[in-house]
Amino acid sequence: MTTTTVTLADLTRRTGLDVLDHLEQEMAIPVIDGLQAQGDLIVVPLDLARDMSAARTARWRPVPAAGVELLRGAAGGNPHTLVADPGTCRWTTDVIDPEALAIGVLETRAVAYLIHPEHGGTGIAPGAYAVRRQRERATQRPGRSRLSGGDRLVAD
Amino acid sequence: MSGPGATRASAKHRSAERWQIDQPPGEVLDRAIALRDDWLGRALCTLPADRPAAEAAITELYRLVGQRAPRFVWVDSPGAAADAGLIPKMSLPQDWTAPGQSTVWPLAARLATLASTLRHTLDECFRRRLPRWPLGSFLGWQAVLTLPPRESLREGASLSEILQVTVRDTLRGTVHESLGRPQRVLLNRPAMAWYGLHEAHWVAEHDILRTLSRSRIGAATGAQLDLWIALARSCGWWWPDEDVCVVSERPAAVHAEPVPGSAHGELRLHSGKGRAIRYADGWGPCSWHGTLVPSWVIEEPTVERILAEPNAEVRRCAIERIGWDVYIDRAGLRLVSTAPDPGNPGCLLRLYDLPFQSLGSRARVLLAVNGSVERDGTRRRYGLSVPADLDDPVAAAGWSYGLTRDQYARLLRRT
Structure with missing residues (x-):
């Protein structure tokens, strides 16, 4: 994958992942060098939030061409998937986050992409990022959550 | 070999062989998951009851506790059984010290003893054949919960550890908790009920372990397990009494969805x-x-x-x-403040006061707009509850991702 000419159609062809047909398929996907959100996930450059990092003993996994499913939506069918050219990007779920919202850390040497059936695709510039989920203040008593103060995770 | 240490080691070795030599653990796991999903399907079954099969199985259970066949009364639902006053009251024996199968105990209690003895026997039987959790595998419990089962296996978790999570916990969470509990709450009748198809959690676990481990369990034990399997495959809830057994039909419709983020096939209503x-x-x-x-x-x-x-x-x-968005419009919530949504050009973040208390304090709600368009060309609005001490919509949006106001203000793009 090159950094300038990738479209949603390219991504879906390469990964076999589908997106909804009303999304613009042929427009080049912007590559973002910084903080960006895709629905209930946010991609945070590690140099922006220094309280997060991969664990020292983190078990890293290479991101294969078919991608890594980061999170699946409430209806079960809408995953956020991280895709990259093989050998350029690695991912670990062993992450340190005082807010307990991070689901993992990615390190990529080339542009990686986050793809979602409803939100479409977005490019992630080379660098190290934590991926966090979104929370909201719970209106019920907290269950066995790792979150503080009775918060709950958002699932869109 | 001699001495207790050697015996234990060789037993452990045999137990490992049972899983690894003639069947790779990955294949055992795949079969277990297929059997689990098959059983989940049975717990969601909406076909009419197989009345002859259910009556035959219940009659045989009655016989096992020394009771002659009851008269069967069929109802459409657990609610119908309650409305018709058909759910028997729990009666107590004269002598609390009598053995569990003694006929001084009411029939329902004898059946409960029968089932719990069966479950205990089967637990012991399979425990001997499966390495017992916790084995302290290097992967850890949290990882087995979150990783897909095949991946846990590759990462070094033991097969039994994964089976506990992906078979036992999924069946229990889905069938006993997600399907069973709301009905028990709605029915609100403390009684010795049996759940037929919603009994599938423990029945299925033992059925699956029996199939996978090819364990030799006693003929009587196996035959009794088959009775509970027959009930889980044929009818809804039932309430036994000495002469009459009330049995419900299965549901006519069940709507379930996958539990978000579950790697283990759990469902919820x-x-x-x-x-x-x-x-x-x-x-x-x-x-x-x-x-x-x-x-x-x-x-x-x-x-x-x-x-x-x-x-x-x-x-x-x-x-x-x-x-x-509809609620905010109709309820006329007080707008606290608005701000442009960073990374989402042309869209506003709106912060409202909610008119009721949340966890003892006033809550606020942040109304945001999706970064991507829906099929009809509109953008979906959604509300997020946020702590009431936040006055700035950008700070509230930042909080939802664990970020400060200034960090979130640097959002470049939202899709």
């Missing part, structure tokens, strides 16, 4: 259109994404009812049911 479980007579619980709610939340949600509802969780479900 959800329907935005009607009862999540509906029996032929209309009885059954309403559920919004797994939360048991009164039927008005699904069938007739209104702003007035939401304001009057004391249970915060029920309120949230009702608001989600009508949609946060």
Whole structure:
């Protein structure tokens, strides 16, 4: 994958992942060098939030061409998937986050992409990022959550 | 070999061989998951009861506790059994010290003893054949919970550890908790009930372990397990009494969805259109994404009812049911402040006061706009509850991702 000419159609062809047909398929996907959100996930450059990092003993996994499913939506069918050219990007779920919202850390040497059936695709510039989920203040008593103060995770 | 240490080691070795030599653990795991999903399907079954099969199995269970065959009364639903006054009251024996199978105990108690003895026997039998959790595998419990089962296996978790999570816990969570509990709450009749197809959690676990481990369990034990399997495959809830056994039909409709983020096939009840479980007579619980709610939340949600509802969780479900943007418009919530949404050009973040208390303090709600368009060209608005001490919508949006106001203000793009 090159950094300038990738479209949603390219991504879906390469990964076999589908997106909804009303999304613009042929427009080049912007590559973002910084903080960006895709629905209930946010991609945070590690140099922006220094309280997060991969664990020292983190078990890293290479991101294969078919991608890594980061999170699946409430209806079960809408995953956020991280895709990259093989050998350029690695991912670990062993992450340190005082807010307990991070689901993992990615390190990529080339542009990686986050793809979602409803939100479409977005490019992630080379660098190290934590991926966090979104929370909201719970209106019920907290269950066995790792979150503080009775918060709950958002699932869109 | 001699000495207890050697015996233990060789037993452990044999136990490992059972899994690894003639069948690779990955294949055992795949079969277990297929059998689990097959059983989940049976627990969701909406076919009419197989009355002859159910009556034959119950009659045989009666015989095993020394009781002659009962007269069977069939009802459409557990609710119908309660309404007709057919659910027997729990009676107590004269002599509490009598052995469990003694006929001084009421029939329902004898059946319960029979089932718990069976479960204990099977647990012991399979425990000897499966390496017992916790083995302290290097992967850890949290990882087995979150990783897909095949991946846990590759990462070094033991097969039995994964089976506990992906077979036992999934069956129990889905069948006993997600399907069973809302009906028990709705029925609100403490009685010795058996759950037929909603008994599938423990029945299935033992059935699956028996199939996979090719364990030799005693003939009588196996035959009794087959009776419970027959019931889980043929009928709904049932209430035994000395001469009469009341049995419910299965539900006519069940609406379930995958539990978000579950790597283990767990399901929960959800329907935005009607009862999540509906029996032929209309009885059954309403559920919004797994939360048991009164039927008005699904069938007739209104702003007035939401304001009057004391249970915060029920309120949230009702608001989600009508949609946060609609609710905010109709309820006339007080706008605290607005700000442009960083990374989402042309869209505003709006912060509102909610008119009720949340966890003892006033809550606020942040109304945001999706970064991507829907099929009809609109952008969906959604509400997020946020701490009430936040006055700045950008700070509130940042909080939802664990970021400060200034960090979130640097958002470059939202899709």
